[in-house]
Amino acid sequence: MSTITVSDDRKTASIGGGSVTRQIYAALDPYGLTNVGGRVGQVGAGGFTLGGGTSALSAKYGWALDHVLEYEVVLANASVVKVSESSHPELYFALRGGGNNFGIVTSFIVDVYEQDPVYTGARTFPESQIVPLLEEVEKIFTVEDEQDTNVGLEYRYTFSPQNGWTVSTTQRYAEPVMNPPVFDALNSIPAVGNLTGGINTLASSTSAVGQLGVTRNLFTSLTHYPSLELSQQGLAIMKNLTETRNLTSLNPQLITYSIPAAMMRNSKARGGNALGLEDVSGHLIINLFALSWTDRTLDNAASMLAETFITDFRAAAEKLDAFHPFIYINYANKGQDVFGGYGQNNRDRLMEISKAVDPKGVFASSGLWTGFFKVR
Template identity: 30%
Template sequence: MFFASGLVTLLLSSFAAGAILKRDPICIRIEATISRASNVYYPGDPLYEKGVSHWAGSSAQVSKCVVEPGTAADVGHVLTILGKTRTPFAVKGGGHASNPNFSSTTGVHISMYRFSLVVYNPATQTAQIGAGLIWDEVYAALDPYGVNVLGGRVSGVGVAGLILGGGYSWKTNQYGMTVDTVTAYELVKPNGNVVTVTKASDPNLFWALKGGFNNFGIVTKFTLKTFPQTQVWGGMVLVGPDNIADVTAATAAFASVTDPKASLITAYNYGFPEISLLLVYDGPTPPPGIFDDFLAIPSLMSDIGTKSFTQLVAGFPTDSTKGNRGVFNSISLLEYTPSLLNVILNETNYWGAKLTPKSGAFISYSVEPFLPSIYSHNTDASAWPPYRAKPFQPINIFFSWTDAAFDNEYHDAMRTTTKVIYDAAKAEGQDLTNTLVYPNYAIFDTPLSTIYGSSLPKLRTIKCLVDPQNVMGLAGGWKF
């Protein structure tokens, strides 16, 4: 026993010594430049492992080092070095991105964990939120003040990615998308300068950051409008295969609900109870009738009740597939008709049966109906969505598996099933012109024109002005 323990210690020491000898010169240069508020970690250090880890295992890579900056100025120093040396890098906020290489790299990995403050300002009714947080932490911090912001709907989602890609929320029916509520961005530009971007200070850049991701630098802090928050009603309901038809009928009928405080996600699953329902009312008790059809369906499990918003989101976990390989994709639809919901159900069962024998698949199609008015809450334009006249709404398709040998097969299946649903919607008569894809759900090779449409030329112009050396092109993600 002592010998085994001593041998492990010796091996770890040898590994650490080897890691020191092989430390990348760019990482060493960064370490010598940043302040004591920041750190650099190398392979073999637990904080390195924490830094590169992602919710989807297929999103993680082995980087030369992990940089955890603690100040915006240090982010500027890091970007300056990376730009001058043309070193590939990644920026990770919450780590919930599933697209490979979007927030990971074999170069220098920047993890934003230390940007973790939530500061509520009652005078301006805004909250400053660090880019390294997940939404669970934000909700918990604001809960004592009786206010909230528009953010992620399930547990574990990162702040930065959701905001920079638009952001659907449980409050979207009432107030619009998360980008509609941003009043300021603290941005480290590619040249290292730290600026606060508002509509007044730089209207074009402010517009571009509302959906433009990391093309213009690294955002370290967001200022968001806050809204009063009471207790809420809702939770998760799991329904077995015998009651699918009732769930589909209730989901289609939900389109007639006009109360903006009522929200729903119906997830058709394979590899889990057949359907999971996320029911939410932004108040302690919903008016009679809104959710009655759903509550009348026999369930396998239900945790519906009145609770805090923090408790509500914590009850929608994403841990069941954490660490697996995974990919999302989406299309935008005008409505969820009964026939289209049946197409979605058939796709769930078809691909579930086909893929489950290959690497233990979990297949899920999440139907996310919103009110037609969701894009009318913002009087200002934004990079995404570029069109606000049509009331399009997303479907979120998620495939999870364990073996990298099947990556291409799962990716191809994802593209195929998305097209089947798109074609079915068009065949029903839905005019899907300018119903652009939500970038936070889109698979990695989605053409930018199908995401940004008419915004794309302007985004490219602003990108060239802000980042003429294309420093941010050294990082992954949607690139203009």
């Protein structure tokens, strides 16, 4: 389940469904190759890819799911099938964004690409610099990553007892260029912390999460069209809710990055997928609201905070005509209507495919595998 092999022609790789991001990059690095993989080293290939898969390389290549050529799947009847666009086109469509509703994926055959070492840098800015920071981020999100597909950028607004509220950026460039000029304007903003950027392999440039199994974690997500005003409002809503409820101990973070228009164009060129975004003409912005805590008595407060934040943020987005219904399944919280965000036609199609390949509902909400998000 974690075996990784490169084809003789160096154009594809077979990746076990139990592999994790750093392991995959490390296996491909000696060949000078990469797949479209994650940003965090411990993230598993299976769930990441079945949910879509946004990557530091997405401006160049798009969603991870658009680079899967074949799935090996164990179906509900215990048969093992090879699923590709030509062999099982409907199931192939469903696996590209439909999550774990259709079977157990044991391996993927994916496209791989020539890849040099990459640049990664980080800076932390005081809260007083939010407005100029967001202005520069917006330019990179909507202009620079369209003109230069090597660009990757994300920012996070977070609270810590030591520094209060700060905004940090992670800057990525998919070529071995130290301090890429595309980030010059952003880096001219006064910062409180500067982690010197460096050039490394993708495996060593992936980030890590804290000690697993210690903290309690909650994700929830919202997508919108680019709007500087809405981005500012989102940070203000988060800060106000967290402080008025005295819940800064939940270590709140709002992590934001773009879905470049090139990602949607790439999906359309690859024949579309279950996400339903191939006809979006411009950029989209993904927001991940994350909480992390250790005191189980705060579980309900954390859930309520996340729910209220998304409700208020969505209301602000709708008021500015910037809301988009897509919810990235890998960042979604229970109760969010992920498949509704794919569009009614895709939702109905996924349900029919589920009934066809799993008539007894083994992988459905009332079956044997009830976790994650269910289409039926």
